[in-house]
Amino acid sequence: MSKFNDRVFGLIMLVIAVAYYYGATRFPVPFGGSEAVGPETFPKLLAVILAICSLYMIVKPDPDNHWPVARTFGELGIAVVTLVVYALLLEPLGFIVSTTLAVGTLCWRMGARPIKAYLTGLISGVVVFVLFTYGLELPLPLGLLEMN
């Protein structure tokens, strides 16, 4: 069992703690002079706690969990990219089209047949769209389907 993860994460957090502390020292003095507890006190306190925890993780790391193999990693990457693209295209393409694509892709990558997957996406997109736009009167973007 390697204990690599905790050490690396601890190190990253330690760097963040130091940067965060440094950031707190750079706050401008608030208008009306400084007080006993200014905007920087609480962050400084937190930075110290985070640093202690990080050091502990570096010194006494827990055994690693299994990280997924490369292929699964690819799948995870696809899922995250799908979500980002979904957010990106939500307004330009409109809710129904982008949902069909995003939910469809996710279902498909999780093991559903492509046709069934995209059909699920389409149906769920239409249902939620109708529910929101007419039922709850919260319009979602129509995008491509908008008729002028």
Add this chain to the structure above:
Amino acid sequence: METLHYLSLGFGVALQPENLMFALMGCFIGTLIGALPGLGPANGVAILIPLAFTLGLKPETALIMLTAVYAGAMYGGRISSILLNIPGDEPAMMTCLDGYPMARQGKAAEALAISAIASFMGSLIATIGLILLAPLLARFALTFGPAEYFALFVLAFATLGGITGKNPMKTLMAAAIGLIIATVGIDLSTGTQRYTFGVLELYEGVDFIIAIVGLFAVSELLFFIEEKAGAGREMIKVNPLKLKWREILSIMPTTVRGGILGFIAGVLPGAGASLGSFITYTLEKKIVGKKGYFGEGDPRGVAAPESGNNGASSGALVPMLTLGVPGSGTTAVLLAMLVSLNITPGPLMFTQNADLVWGVIAALLVGNFMLLLLNIPLVGVFVKILSVPPMYLLPIVTMVAFVGIYSISHSTFDLYFMIAFGVAGYILRKLEIPLVPVILGLLLGPEMEKNLRHAMQISDGDWSILWGSGLSIGLWLVAIIGLVLPVVVGPILRRRMQAAKEKVG
């Protein structure tokens, strides 16, 4: 007497047709959320918060709905425990032990009915406990000053990992991460910009609802993908129900014991529903002794943990409502709802928002009856939905989360943020850093800092005020015990729970 007066006021709120309707809806959705593996109560409630917002519900209606969801989720968890041998949520783990064997013996319907009755009894007892205890605790909490509150927040973080928590340092680290994220934005009392890096979207700080939904919903999706659990598992068919009154009566003592014990476990910091159901199961096994056939489908083995975890979930509302300090992930999410409705949780809520608090408590009672009615005749509906494989379900749930977040502000920036939190949540979970303290840190951060400042202003910069009163020393002591105890007792308890889990296999 006073309590009765308030309670009748609460019923006045809870029985309004609109509130009744949303309570019923909440119960239904909650049972579903609980039943679906991979959609825990905290996750489910988190996704619903933005929706409750965009619906423009009144505070009490929104809170009643979400409390109903919370209560329903505890009912629902048992369904997949019994039929699939997978707990729908963590506290339902112990229900697998006897529920699944019962189902395999062709008594699935009986197991479901018994567990529904046990859930009802557990909730009922604990809600009564809540009604009796909460006003007392709230009155006591009124004596708290800022220093005591600061100590109380520390206590909440220290005990959040629970006695069964693995590594208290990681709990602490998670809390620190949450608190650090909470400091981003414009400082409320001085107007200083902190860690905004000039990004306009960060001026108002990180919206904790986005963080919660990302941490729970998106990371859950990623976990399912990793485990390739998309296809779901085979389910046991439900037989027609044949349950005699005698059988129901025979589990009553079990449910009463379970409900009381569960309630205590729920109220105490650091115990929680999982431990509640574990303790009740173990105790019941000891009491019944050799006459029972626990682990092979004893109805009492189903009733005990179910009454225990429902009791604990109502009990967990006590510290959340009276002190504003939640003891579990789901109550933390409920607290998020309160905070975003601009209601300051804590003892003052019992006087300033009496109709809201008591409305919610009354709704718990009403909802409990609804849930019993929903769960016995309508159990078939839930079973149907449960058979939808996760590969369709999780993408749709994620989409609903997207819509919810998007509809709050109509900004895609929030969506990117949510995805980022999802990825972060995945990594944290991989490193076994618990997510609940992160969320609690995000939520309580501003309040904690405010109390620290007040305390310091009172003492004129003298830090010793933080442990200046007997009460605050007591709170600090409990906090320290909360951090040390898991190291001492934790391994033993964890090993026992693990052994129980392996038996489920």
